[in-house]
Structures are given as C-alpha cells and as structure tokens.
Amino acid sequence: MSDDKDMGEQARALLEAARPALRWSISDEQKRRILVTARARIVADLQAPTAEAGDAAVSGAAPSASGTVLTLKLLLGTFVLSLLGIGAWLVMREDRISSPDEQVPIPDRATSRAPGRQEAARGLTRADDVLTLRSSAESARPECALPPPGAQHPLWEQYRTQPFTHSRVPDISSVGYRFGERPLPDVVEPVFDVRAARFGAAGDGKADDTEAIRRALDAAAREGGVVLFPAGEYLISGVLSVHSSRTVLRGEGAERTKLLFTRPLESAYGPNIRRSYSRWSWTGGLLWFGPRRTSPATDSSRDAGWELDDWSMGERVVDVTAAARRGDRRLQVNRTDRLRPGALVFLEVEETAERLVEPRGKWLGAVAQSTSETTAQGLMMSWSHGRVWPLEIAAVDVTGVTLKQPLRIDVSLAAKPRLRAAGEILQDVGVENMTIVMRRQDAWSALGLTAPGWNGPFFNSVVHGFLRNVTVLDADLGFVATASKNLTVTGLRMQRLALDARTYTSYGLVARNDCHDILFEDFDIDPSYWSGINVEPMATGIVFSRGRARFQRSRGILFDAVVTEVRLPGGRPSDSSWFGATTGTRLVTWNVQPDPSTTPITMSPINLYEAQRRLQLCASP
Amino acid sequence: MSAPWDRMRSIGPAESPRMHRTKEWTPVQSARFEALYAENVDFMCRVLARMGVPAATLEDAAQEVFVAAYRRFDDFDGASPRSWLYAIAVRVASVSLRRLGRKEGRQSALPETLADERPDPFVIAAHVEAARKVDIILSALSDDQRQAFLLADVEGMTAPEIAESLGVNVNTVWSRLRAARKEFERLASRFAFITRVKESEG
Numbered sequence: 001m002s003d004d005k006d007m008g009e010q011a012r013a014l015l016e017a018a019r020p021a022l023r024w025s026i027s028d029e030q031k032r033r034i035l036v037t038a039r040a041r042i043v044a045d046l047q048a049p050t051a052e053a054g055d056a057a058v059s060g061a062a063p064s065a066s067g068t069v070l071t072l073k074l075l076l077g078t079f080v081l082s083l084l085g086i087g088a089w090l091v092m093r094e095d096r097i098s099s100p101d102e103q104v105p106i107p108d109r110a111t112s113r114a115p116g117r118q119e120a121a122r123g124l125t126r127a128d129d130v131l132t133l134r135s136s137a138e139s140a141r142p143e144c145a146l147p148p149p150g151a152q153h154p155l156w157e158q159y160r161t162q163p164f165t166h167s168r169v170p171d172i173s174s175v176g177y178r179f180g181e182r183p184l185p186d187v188v189e190p191v192f193d194v195r196a197a198r199f200g201a202a203g204d205g206k207a208d209d210t211e212a213i214r215r216a217l218d219a220a221a222r223e224g225g226v227v228l229f230p231a232g233e234y235l236i237s238g239v240l241s242v243h244s245s246r247t248v249l250r251g252e253g254a255e256r257t258k259l260l261f262t263r264p265l266e267s268a269y270g271p272n273i274r275r276s277y278s279r280w281s282w283t284g285g286l287l288w289f290g291p292r293r294t295s296p297a298t299d300s301s302r303d304a305g306w307e308l309d310d311w312s313m314g315e316r317v318v319d320v321t322a323a324a325r326r327g328d329r330r331l332q333v334n335r336t337d338r339l340r341p342g343a344l345v346f347l348e349v350e351e352t353a354e355r356l357v358e359p360r361g362k363w364l365g366a367v368a369q370s371t372s373e374t375t376a377q378g379l380m381m382s383w384s385h386g387r388v389w390p391l392e393i394a395a396v397d398v399t400g401v402t403l404k405q406p407l408r409i410d411v412s413l414a415a416k417p418r419l420r421a422a423g424e425i426l427q428d429v430g431v432e433n434m435t436i437v438m439r440r441q442d443a444w445s446a447l448g449l450t451a452p453g454w455n456g457p458f459f460n461s462v463v464h465g466f467l468r469n470v471t472v473l474d475a476d477l478g479f480v481a482t483a484s485k486n487l488t489v490t491g492l493r494m495q496r497l498a499l500d501a502r503t504y505t506s507y508g509l510v511a512r513n514d515c516h517d518i519l520f521e522d523f524d525i526d527p528s529y530w531s532g533i534n535v536e537p538m539a540t541g542i543v544f545s546r547g548r549a550r551f552q553r554s555r556g557i558l559f560d561a562v563v564t565e566v567r568l569p570g571g572r573p574s575d576s577s578w579f580g581a582t583t584g585t586r587l588v589t590w591n592v593q594p595d596p597s598t599t600p601i602t603m604s605p606i607n608l609y610e611a612q613r614r615l616q617l618c619a620s621p
Numbered sequence: 622m623s624a625p626w627d628r629m630r631s632i633g634p635a636e637s638p639r640m641h642r643t644k645e646w647t648p649v650q651s652a653r654f655e656a657l658y659a660e661n662v663d664f665m666c667r668v669l670a671r672m673g674v675p676a677a678t679l680e681d682a683a684q685e686v687f688v689a690a691y692r693r694f695d696d697f698d699g700a701s702p703r704s705w706l707y708a709i710a711v712r713v714a715s716v717s718l719r720r721l722g723r724k725e726g727r728q729s730a731l732p733e734t735l736a737d738e739r740p741d742p743f744v745i746a747a748h749v750e751a752a753r754k755v756d757i758i759l760s761a762l763s764d765d766q767r768q769a770f771l772l773a774d775v776e777g778m779t780a781p782e783i784a785e786s787l788g789v790n791v792n793t794v795w796s797r798l799r800a801a802r803k804e805f806e807r808l809a810s811r812f813a814f815i816t817r818v819k820e821s822e823g
Contacts, residue, residue, distance in 0.1 A: 007802045011809035014751055015774060021752035022775050025663040026679075034680050035658055038687045042654075045692070253681060493677075 027522075029183070029490060033469065036186055037253065037433075152604050160615060164327035164406040170560035170586040171327075172543045173612040174405050176519035177466045177488040180613060184466045184488060185428060187248045190225040192216045194234070203232030205260065210238045220247050229434060231256035238268050241288045245427045249287065251434030254471045254493075258435045261286050264476075265453025272453070281451040282536075283482060283512065285458025287431060289465065291424035311388060311483040311514060312461045313346060314421030320347070322400075324411040331411070332400035333419060339396045344422045344463055344485075347389040349415040388420070390463070390485045390516060405517070408540050408560055423461070430466040431457050438474040440498065451476040451506060459484045467492055474498045476506050478525065483514040490521040496528050508532035508549055517541040519609070525549035527569030535561045545609040548595055562588045564608040567595035654694075658687055661706055664776060668707060671771060672714035678721065685713045700785075703778060707786035758808040766801035773798055 007015070159169040177184055194201035194209065194216045201212035213227075217240060220227050224246030231252045236259055242249070251257025265272070265280045272279040291312045318339065322332035331347075339345065392404040401419075411417045438454040455477040459465055462484040469491040472478045478494040481487055494508050508525035511518045513536050524547060525532035532549030535542045540560045544551070548567040566589075590608040605611035666683050674682045689709050690697075697705050759767050772778045772786065773794075780798070784791040 007806045008810065011802075011806040014754060014809050015805075017748060017751035018755040019748075019775065021748040022755060022771075023663075024667065026666050026683075030680060031659075031662055034662065034684050034687070035655070038658075038684045038691075039651075039654075041684070041688050042691045045688075255678070255681060 029468075032183065032186075156605060156608075156611065159612075163612070163615065165325075168586060169588060169608070170408075170541070170562065171406060171612070172541055172560065172562050172609055173616040175486070175517040175541045175543050175609070176521075177464050177486055179404065179486060179517070180488075180519070184430070184468055184490070185248075187224075187226050187246070187250075187428075190220075190223065191228050192220045192225055193228045193230060195230055195232075201229075201234060203230065203234050205233030205235060205258075207235065208237050209234045210236050210240075213240060214238075217242060217247070220244065224428075226250050228252075229257045229259070233258045233260055235260050235262060236286070237262045239265065239286055239288055241290075242429060243290070243292050243426070245425075245429060248428075248430045248432065249434070250432050253433050254435045254469055257433065258437055259287075260437045260439050261454070262439045264438075264440070264451075265455060267452070269453075278450050278452065280453025280455060281476065282507065282510070283458070283480060284453055285455040285477065285480060286453075287436070287457040289426055289429050289458065289462055290460035291426065311346065311390065312423030312425060313388070314423045316421040317348075318419050320411060320413075320417035320419065323413050324407055326408060326410050327406045329394075329403045329406050330400055331403065331407075331417075331419070336396050336398060336400065338421075339393055339401055339419070341393055341395050343393045344425060345391055345393060345419045346422065347391055347411070347417060348420055349389075349409075349411065349417050388514070390422070391419075426459075426462045427464045429459075429462060430468070431470055432466070432468045433470075435471040435473060436475070438472075438476075440474055453477075455480065458482075459487060462487065466490070471495070477510060478508045478529075480507070480510040480512060481515050481518060482512040484518070485516040487515075487518045488521065489519065489523070492520070492523045494523075494525045494529065494532075496526050506530060507534045509544075510534045510536065511539050511542045512536040513538050515539040515542060518543070520544045521546055523547035523549060533563070533566075543609050545607060559585045559587070561586070562590060562608055563592055564588070564590040565606055566592050567597065568592055569595045650694075654687075654691055657690065657702055661702060662687075664703060665706055665710060667776075668710050669714055669717075672710070672718075674714050674717050675721070678717060682710075682713055682717045685717070686710050689713065701778075701782045703776075704782045704785035707772075708788070754809075758805055761808055762801055762804055765797050766804065769794055769797040770801040770805060774802070 155169055159166045163173070164171045174180060192199070194213050195203055196216075199212045199216040199219070201209040201216070203209065213234065213236065216227050221242075221244035224244060225248075227247065227249050229249070229251045234257075240249075251259075261268075265284050265286065266278065268286065269284070272284065316338055318336070319334045320331050321334050324331055333339070389409065391407075393401045394404045395402040436456050440454055454475050456472040456475050457467060457470070457479050458477075459479075459481040460483055462481070463486055465484065465487045467479060467487075467489045470479075471493040473495055474497060475494065479489060479492060489509065492509065506529055508529040508531065509520055509523060511520075511534070515536075516539065518539075518541070520533065520543065523533070523544070527550055530550060533544050533547075533551040542561045544563045544566055546565045548569065550569055551563060551566070588608065591603045591606055662683060665686055666679055669679060669682045669686070670676070686706060686709050689712075690706060693709070759770065762770065768787070769783060772783045773780070778786070780791050780794045783798075784794045787794070
C-alpha cells in the first residue's frame with residue numbers, strides 16, 4: 001500500500017529511514033528453535049489419538065499430560081523421517097573416547113567430511129546409528145556481507161588486513177561450538193524420557209526425582225542421546241553427573257520445564273574448603289559434565305586439594321621441531337603417524353615466568369604490564385595452572401600438521417614444544433530449554449568466595465558443548481567451564497528472585513582456567529551479580545556478545561578476550577584492581593554501553609564477533 | 622520407584638520410536654508448513670511484540686501461532702496468509718498477556734531489547750534513531766490508527782488484507798489510515814522542528 005499521498009516528504013523520509021529497524025527480525029537461532037518446537041508439538045498432536053493404550057497405561061503421567069508427553073517422546077524420532085525431503089541431515093555415529101593408551105582420538109568424523117544426503121538417509125535406517133543430528137536449513141550461517149570500506153572504525157579496517165596477527169584486536173572468528181561453522185545440534189534420538197516408566201520421575205515438584213533422573217542419565221551414558229524432561233517441576237536433592245559424550249539434557253522450554261535443586265554442592269557432595277574459601281564459589285556445579293575422574297560420585301581423593309581446572313591428558317607425545325609464530329596454522333613435528341585429522345591434541349611448552357614478565361614478553365608477543373612483585377606472583381600462580389594449549393588438527397602430512405585454528409601464541413624451540421594426546425574428553429554435550437531453580441533456604445553470604453555451591457551447569461574437559469535457552473534462578477554461579485574448548489552458551493538468563501536486592505560478590509557466567517574459544521551470546525545476568533561475566537587466567541578466545549551484565553576480568557595471564565555489544569548495568573565494570581595489575585593482552589571491549597542508556601551505539605561494526613564471522617565467510621570459498 | 626521397573630518389559634514400543642509412523646504429517650504438508658513459517662515468522666514476531674508480548678515469551682507465543690495455524694490449515698482459503706495469521710496472533714497474544722497479568726494493547730513499534738532492533742551488525746545507528754522517533758510519534762496515535770499505520774506503511778499490507786485481519790470494513794481501514802497518516806505527517810514535521818531548535822540551542 002504505497003499510496004501514502006496523505007504524507008509529506010519529511011514524514012515519508014523519516015519512515016523510510018526507520019523502516020529497516022521497524023521491520024526487525026529474530027535471529028536464525030530463534031527461528032530454528034520456534035520451528036523445531038512447533039513441529040514437535042504438531043507431530044505429537046497428530047499422534048495423540050493413535051497413542052497406544054498400553055503406553056498410556058504405563059506412563060504414570062497425569063492423564064491430561066500423558067498424550068502429549070508420550071507422543072512427543074515417541075515422535076521426536078519419527079518426524080525426522082517425514083522431514084527428510086526438506087532438511088539436510090547429519091548422522092553422527094558413536095565416537096570412541098580414547099583412553100590415554102590409545103591413539104590420539106578423532107573427536108568427530110563429520111568434522112572432516114560432511115555426509116551427503118544419501119549417506120545420511122542411509123544412516124537413518126541403520127540400527128547401529130545411535131544418534132541423529134539435524135542440520136537445519138533455516139539455521140544456516142550468516143551470509144558473506146561486508147560493509148563498504150571507509151565507514152568502519154580504524155581498528156577494524158586494520159584488523160581486516162591482518163586478522164590473525166593484529167596487535168590489539170584478537171581473532172575470535174572461530175569460537176563457539178564446532179568453531180561456529182555448524183548450528184548447534186538438534187539431537188533427535190534416542191530419547192530417554194525421565195518420566196518413562198522405567199525411570200519413573202514424577203515431575204510434580206513434590207516427589208524427589210534424583211534417582212529417577214540418574215537412571216535416565218545412566219541409560220543415556222551407554223550410547224548418548226537426549227535426556228528429556230517433559231514440562232513439569234523436578235525436585236532434585238543431589239548432583240546430576242554426565243560422563244558421556246553426545247548427551248543432551250533437554251526441557252520443553254524455559255517456562256515449562258523446571259529443575260528444582262534443594263541442596264547446594266556443600267551438602268549434596270561435600271564441603272570443598274581451601275583456607276578460608278569454599279572452592280564451590282568458583283567451580284563445580286549441580287549439573288556436572290566431565291570425565292569420571294572429577295566425578296563427585298566416584299572421586300575418593302576429594303579432600304586432597306583437587307583442582308578441577310585441568311584438562312584430561314593422554315600419554316602419547318610427539319615433538320615440535322620448528323618454531324612457529326602467532327597466526328601460523330602449521331606445526332612441524334618429528335613423527336606424524338600417530339596424528340589424525342580431527343584429533344584434539346595439546347601443545348605443551350615449558351616457558352618460565354621470568355620470560356613472561358619481560359617487557360614486551362616474547363611469549364605473549366605483547367606487553368606484560370610490569371615486573372612488580374604482585375604481578376610476577378600473579379604470573380607464577382597462573383603459570384602453574386597451565387602451559388598447554390588444546391588444538392584441533394585439520395590435516396596431517398609427512399612433516400607436520402595443519403591446525404584448524406591459527407596459533408594464539410609464539411612457539412619457540414627453547415620452550416621444548418611438543419604435542420600430547422588428549423585424555424578423556426566429552427563432546428557434543430549440552431543443556432537446553434529449561435529453568436534451573438535453586439530452592440535455597442540459606443541466606444546468601446555477602447562475603448566473597450564462601451558460597452555453599454548453588455551452582456548451575458559445570459563443564460570440565462568438554463569440547464564442542466553448548467547451553468541454550470536456559471534460565472538459572474537464585475544461583476551462586478550460573479554456568480562455569482574449566483579446561484574446555486569450543487562451547488556456545490546462548491540465551492542464558494540469570495535472576496535472583498528469592499534473594500534480597502543486595503549486590504553480591506559472586507559470578508554469573510565464568511570461563512575459568514584453560515578455557516578456549518567460548519562464545520557467550522544473548523545473555524542477561526541480573527546486575528546483583530557483581531561479576532556477571534568473568535574470564536579467568538590462561539583462558540583465550542572468550543567472547544561475550546550481545547547481552548546485559550556487569551563484568552570483571554581476572555588479572556592473571558589472559559588474552560584474546562572480547563566483550564562486544566554488551567550493556568553494563570551501573571555503567572562501569574566491576575573492579576578487580578586489588579588483585580594487582582592486569583597482565584593480559586588483546587582484551588577488547590567493543591561497543592559496551594551503560595544500561596540504561598540513551599546514547600545509540602556508534603562504533604562500527606557494532607558487533608566485533610559477528611563482523612569477524614562475516615569477514616571469515618567472505619574470505620573462505 | 623520399584624513399580625516402573627517391574628513393568629519395564631511391557632513398554633517396548635515406547636522405547637522404539639521408529640516403530641511409529643505419523644499418519645498425516647507428510648513431507649508435502651511439512652514443506653507447506655515450513656514455507657508458511659519461513660515467510661511469516663519475522664512478521665509474526667513483530668506483530669506479537671507490538672501487541673505487547675514481552676521478549677521473554679515471544680518465542681512461545683510465535684510457536685503457539687504456528688501450531689494453531691497448522692491445526693486450522695483447512696480453514697485457510699489461501700488468499701492472504703498474513704491476514705489469517707494475524708487473526709490467530711490476536712487471540713494468542715490475548716491469552717498470553719492474560720496469563721502474564723498484563724494489559725493488552727501496548728502496541729509499541731519497537732521491541733524491548735536493542736539487540737532485536739538490528740538484523741545485521743552493519744545496520745547503522747541512524748535507522749534505530751529514526752525508528753525511535755517513529756515509535757514516539759506512533760505512541761500519540763490511537764490504537765486503531767497505529768495498528769492500521771503499522772500494517773500498511775511498515776508491513777506493506779493492502780487495505781483489504783488489513784480489513785480481513787482486523788475483521789472490519791475496508792472503508793473503515795481507509796479512514797483510519799488516512800487519519801493516521803495525517804497525524805503522523807503533523808507530528809513528524811513537529812519533531813523535525815523540535816530537533817532543529819534543540820540543535821540551534823546546543
């Protein structure tokens with residue numbers, strides 16, 4: 001209806017200028033989410049009248065819910081078949097988790113070779129394919145689209161010419177699940193419905209469902225799959241541990257599925273005290289993803305001051321035989337017969353703290369701020385945590401390996417560089433579409449780092465994991481990762497409802513030691529979290545994009561971290577200056593605004609992460 | 622907890638999803654549904670947000686619309702999917718708002734969060750600024766006028782389509798639209814005037 005002769009030139013110009021913003025659209029991820037859930041409900045509807053009486057009889061669910069719940073469970077698998085003509089399908093098969101004695105593991109065959117439709121279709125009918133992932137057309141990657149040159153911030157213009165070696169802007173184009181190259185997986189089957197008769201969760205908010213859910217997790221541990229929490233409230237009095245890859249905990253929406261935890265880690269697992277601190281203030285979670293060695297259920301050495309910040313490492317080692325620079329994708333090694341494309345390996349180097357604190361430290365290739373005592377101590381402390389870099393191998397030839405991502409550090413031969421095999425690593429694990437509620441009775445302590453551990457999901461030694469559409473209420477820690485890589489956390493909200501309005505020295509989303517390439521996207525963290533988003537020592541490639549939170553950064557060795565398009569309640573970051581000077585580099589805040597703010601965002605491109613993604617897409621064929 | 626375990630053997634079919642086939646959800650229907658979805662999901666989200674559905678429940682509401690649309694696919698005459706979906710959205714929004722204890726008819730042209738205003742990282746701030754102005758101007762219009770204006774001049778719907786969406790006469794739509802445009806014109810020039818004065822003062 002362009003017949004707007006009632007309007008003058010001025011009004012029409014204003015409307016034209018406003019139109020792109022008025023006709024906003026939701027993200028691809030949101031579109032995909034809505035479609036998947038709508039489809040599942042439709043299919044469930046269609047099946048409702050034909051659900052077998054026998055199924056209903058053993059479901060144990062309330063009569064009103066049983067139809068939907070059961071059929072949803074039944075048909076999550078079935079609707080795959082009917083949609084075959086539309087989507088492209090990826091079939092992921094059982095990957096072995098290598099023990100340290102085995103060869104360097106291959107994380108995922110599909111990484112190096114995307115199956116064609118025919119192959120995928122064949123996979124669907126084979127009994128031994130235990131897990132089906134869907135790669136939906138609607139969640140395709142953003143398209144290559146670059147702005148006209150000259151209109152952008154000078155730093156961005158510089159970065160474009162040297163994306164992997166710029167001195168101030170880090171390369172964050174390949175962070176997140178599967179390097180951002182693939183959408184988050186929709187694991188379709190098998191489905192382990194915690195309300196199924198053989199598991200027996202009630203989901204009524206009254207009966208304790210801990211054991212029932214653990215039975216479902218055990219069942220899923222054998223071959224992976226979806227542990228489904230149909231709409232309802234699940235009372236949980238213990239820690240839920242996931243030790244298996246390809247295991248996704250799924251609710252039916254943040255408003256429909258609630259996990260109610262009634263005990264913090266301190267009583268559900270046991271105290272974890274170090275000096276006057278509780279380690280639960282910064283690590284561990286009631287939804288615990290990690291190898292068994294850090295399992296609350298099996299670890300008997302938990303009083304020995306165990307740290308959960310480390311990677312699980314293997315034994316096999318090859319030596320790096322030539323120096324390499326930051327930005328390089330190639331490492332020369334003495335033997336390649338043990339290395340395979342797609343494998344995760346660890347680059348180990350023996351650097352000294354003295355070298356690190358040199359002005360313009362050689363190793364970081366940037367300024368370590370001072371040689372003051374506090375800083376040196378900080379560096380030493382950080383250094384003792386980690387000197388390993390997880391790297392994914394893209395290709396292997398006779399003399400060396402090509403890496404999936406460019407190196408973030410210089411590698412000197414003096415540091416005796418070598419590649420070590422990975423130990424037990426979890427992959428393709430996730431939590432989605434649910435609310436996690438802490439039913440706490442204790443008053444929150446305003447004193448720092450003495451929290452009892454009302455902590456949400458915790459990832460340790462996880463590669464390619466995700467959280468999406470999760471709300472965490474009244475928690476100490478919302479989500480924490482240690483020694484993990486390539487995670488995507490999207491649509492995470494944290495609120496305090498039962499607690500008073502004071503500000504607490506607690507963390508919201510934390511990427512702790514030895515975390516790499518983690519994307520936090522579309523988050524909203526209650527401003528009462530003094531440190532709503534946080535990065536800790538020896539973490540690289542940590543990106544916080546589009547969200548609202550207060551933030552803080554640790555002072556330890558820390559580099560290549562970006563906060564972009566984030567709104568900052570209270571107007572300024574939380575201060576960590578008493579820890580000593582920051583000793584990191586390429587710590588970028590790009591379009592961080594006070595909240596509320598009346599000033600429009602002006603720095604262009606608006607979102608550094610998304611701009612880098614697009615730049616990369618334009619560069620690749 | 623023992624009872625469900627005892628009955629474990631009897632639930633075979635429930636643990637074998639592939640044993641069950643859908644009866645009606647054919648690939649053709651699925652394709653039709655997906656096409657309808659792909660073309661209209663953004664429009665639907667905008668419409669729902671303008672009706673006052675908060676960002677936190679927007680996805681749920683949009684999902685409701687499309688599930689309801691599927692259930693009533695037979696009622697759809699194929700003329701204008703948008704009008705048809707709009708009518709469904711009105712009902713969904715009303716239920717959703719009642720559940721939240723909110724009043725209907727907030728009808729803001731802009732979504733709640735800044736992030737949603739921007740489909741692309743390179744969209745310049747000028748669009749957002751202009752949209753804010755338009756939003757302020759539209760807030761001075763009556764609900765009926767604003768609705769007609771947004772559907773016609775922002776979403777590009779025709780008068781008959783709007784009439785069908787709202788369940789009113791086409792002439793009614795035209796008269797609302799004329800009034801809305803006139804008021805928009807008046808306030809836009811006033812806005813420009815105020816901006817000029819402020820600039821000269823500043």
